[in-house]
Every structure is written in structure tokens, then in C-alpha cells.
Amino acid sequence: MSDKPRRVLMSKWTKTKVLLGSNKVRPLIPDTRKFSKSTLKEMLKKYTMVYVKPEIGTFGNGVIRAEKLGPEEYMYQTGTTVHSFWDYESFHESLRAIISKKRYLIQKGIHLVKYNKRRFDIRVMVQLSPTGKWETTGLIGRVAHPKKIVTNYHSGGKPMDVNRLLAAHLSNSEIKKIIHSLNELGVTTAKYLHKSYPGFRQIGLDIGFDKTWTPWIIEVNTNPDPYIFNKLTDKSMYRKVMRYKKAAAK
Ligand SMILES: Nc1ncnc2c1ncn2[C@@H]1O[C@H](COP(=O)(O)OP(=O)(O)OP(=O)(O)O)[C@@H](O)[C@H]1O
Ligand SMILES: [Mg+2]
Incomplete structure (x- = not known):
């Protein structure tokens, strides 16, 4: 049996519980709970x-995206299909x-x-550098x-290029601030997770941003796809991501 520290962690529940231990990260994690009939009802009442x-x-x-539309009106969407219901029981069933x-x-x-x-979110790629420091190496919309x-x-x-997405809403100086805070948030999160899981090399x-521009952490992937960065015209991020990935694999 190998006792190497784990390099990936699949359970979104375990990752969420670990991250809730960080004072800096906790406020940016949307309320997450295990699925149950009563929890679903309660959370829809609270968040719609x-x-x-x-x-x-x-x-x-x-x-699945689920919504409470009225006192007894519910709907959910999977893929492109929308299902509507007129009572909680049949919605839940x-x-x-x-x-x-x-x-x-x-x-x-x-x-x-x-x-x-169209809705968008941002993937923040954070990697352990060849000299052993956590660094945000890529951002992509x-x-x-x-x-x-x-x-x-x-x-x-x-x-899509992050600057282009953000420029539809924000000034250049606002974009700079947001990018800086995403870079910092990535490193803070990685350092914190690394304390519990020293085998991680990248996250x-x-x-996701709401209209107040709060950077909500929808999820943290421990095996993020590096090739998405190859879709950008500017290949500089892709090259860096791959260089760090290869160095970390050794
Ligand atoms: N709480 C949420 N609010 C808004 N959008 C969400 C939320 N959770 C998920 N999404 C949307 O659904 C997408 C997929 O969800 P999530 O990243 O949690 O799972 P996944 O992509 O299947 O897992 P992985 O990224 O490991 O492949 C997100 O990128 C986001 O666009
Ligand atoms: Mg995801």
C-alpha cells in the first residue's frame, strides 16, 4: 500500500467542510447542505x-437548478428541460x-x-510553482x-478572456482590482487546503459573481483541466499552466 498523500479529493461535501474552517474563505462559500426533502424545502424558502x-x-x-416561484409553485431545470409543479410533494418526488x-x-x-x-463564471487556476510557492497561474471566463x-x-x-467579460460591466481600474482579488483568493484557498492535504499540487x-460582485466560491476542483487555457488566443497562460503542471508531476 502506498502512503503518499492524496493528490485529489472528489467529494464536494468534504472539500466544503474543510474550507469552512478558514475565516477568510468561509464568507465566500454559498450555504451548502446535504440533500433531504426538508432541507430542500427550507433552503428554497430562504433563498428562492x-x-x-x-x-x-x-x-x-x-x-439541477431549482426555484420556488410562488407559495406552491416550483420548477427545476436539468440540461435545457424545465419541469413545473403546483405542489411541493410532486416537485420533490x-x-x-x-x-x-x-x-x-x-x-x-x-x-x-x-x-x-448568458451566465458566466471564472475558473481560477492555482498551482504550486517549481520553487514550491502557491501562485495563481491562469484565469479564464x-x-x-x-x-x-x-x-x-x-x-x-x-x-473566454476574463478582461473581455468584465469589460462589459466594469471600468479598467475595477477590473484590475477584481483580478487582483481573484489571484489572492486563489492563493489563500490553496494554502489553506494544502494544510489539510499536503499532496495537492494544483486547484x-x-x-461566480452576483450583482454586488461578491466572488462566490461555487466549487474547488483538485484536478482542474489545464487544456481549457489552450482555447484562448493568447497562449501565455496555457504555457505557464503546463510548465508548472509538468514540474509538479515529477
Ligand atoms: N450555487 C450555484 N449558483 C450558481 N451557479 C452554480 C451553482 N452551483 C453550480 N453552478 C453552475 O454549475 C456549474 C457546475 O457546477 P459545479 O462546478 O459545482 O460541478 P461540476 O462542474 O460538475 O464539477 P467539476 O467542476 O468538478 O467538473 C458551475 O460551474 C456553475 O456554472
Ligand atoms: Mg465545476
Whole structure:
């Protein structure tokens, strides 16, 4: 048996619980709980819109957006299909059938800022440098397919230059500040996770902004896709990400 420290951690629940231990990171994690009938009802009452997602998932697969539209009116969307209900029981039954016996989480929904009417979030790539320091090496925007609720590339999301996305909303100096704070947030999060999991060499944060420009941490990936950076015309980030990745694999 190998006793090497683990390099990846798949459970979104475990990662969330660890990160809640950091005073700096905690306020940026949307309320996340294990799926249950009563928790879903309570969270929809509190937040109106929530994301229901597999505890272990990738590519946006199985991610559901659920909303309470009125006193007894509910809906949820998976892929591009919307289902509507006129009472909580049938809404929950229908969701239950999708979830089946799998472990799911419920997370407060963030109303993501849009670009050309499409939701977007930002992937922040953070890597251990060849000299052993945590560094944010890449930022890339991911714009959702117009009819979808997830931004993942594998679900039809479009990778885009972060400056271009933010320039649709903010001045140059505001963009600079936001990029600086994303770089810092990436390093803070990585350092904190690294204390519990010294085997980690890289993380990818999915950051979603609401209209107040709070950088919500939607999830932290421990095995982030480096190739998404190759979709940008400017290859400088891609080259750095790959260089650090190769150095860390040794
Ligand atoms: N609480 C939320 N509020 C708003 N959007 C969300 C929320 N949770 C998820 N999303 C959207 O769904 C996408 C996929 O969710 P998430 O990143 O949690 O799972 P995943 O992408 O399947 O996992 P992985 O990134 O490991 O492949 C996010 O990138 C984001 O666009
Ligand atoms: Mg993700």
C-alpha cells in the first residue's frame, strides 16, 4: 500500500467542510447542505433559487437548478428541460426520481452576472510553482450556453478572456482590482487546503459573481483541466499552466 498523500479529493461535501474552517474563505462559500426533502424545502424558502448537485460530479453532469416561484409553485431545470409543479410533494418526488440513491448536495443559488444574456463564471487556476510557492497561474471566463444552467466547457460553455467579460460591466481600474482579488483568493484557498492535504499540487476554483460582485466560491476542483487555457488566443497562460503542471508531476 502506498502512503503518499492524496493528490485529489472528489467529494464536494468534504472539500466544503474543510474550507469552512478558514475565516477568510468561509464568507465566500454559498450555504451548502446535504440533500433531504426538508432541507430542500427550507433552503428554497430562504433563498428562492438553489443548485442541487451530485456530491461527486464533473463536467456539470447531473447539476439541477431549482426555484420556488410562488407559495406552491416550483420548477427545476436539468440540461435545457424545465419541469413545473403546483405542489411541493410532486416537485420533490420528481427530483427524487432523478437523484435516486446517489448522494446530492443543495447549494444556495448565485444569480450569476451575465455576458450577452448568458451566465458566466471564472475558473481560477492555482498551482504550486517549481520553487514550491502557491501562485495563481491562469484565469479564464466560462460563458454558459444560452439555454443551460451550467458554464462547463463539456456542457456547451464557451471559454473566454476574463478582461473581455468584465469589460462589459466594469471600468479598467475595477477590473484590475477584481483580478487582483481573484489571484489572492486563489492563493489563500490553496494554502489553506494544502494544510489539510499536503499532496495537492494544483486547484481550480469556480468563482461566480452576483450583482454586488461578491466572488462566490461555487466549487474547488483538485484536478482542474489545464487544456481549457489552450482555447484562448493568447497562449501565455496555457504555457505557464503546463510548465508548472509538468514540474509538479515529477
Ligand atoms: N450555487 C450555484 N449558483 C450558481 N451557479 C452554480 C451553482 N452551483 C453550480 N453552478 C453552475 O454549475 C456549474 C457546475 O457546477 P459545479 O462546478 O459545482 O460541478 P461540476 O462542474 O460538475 O464539477 P467539476 O467542476 O468538478 O467538473 C458551475 O460551474 C456553475 O456554472
Ligand atoms: Mg465545476
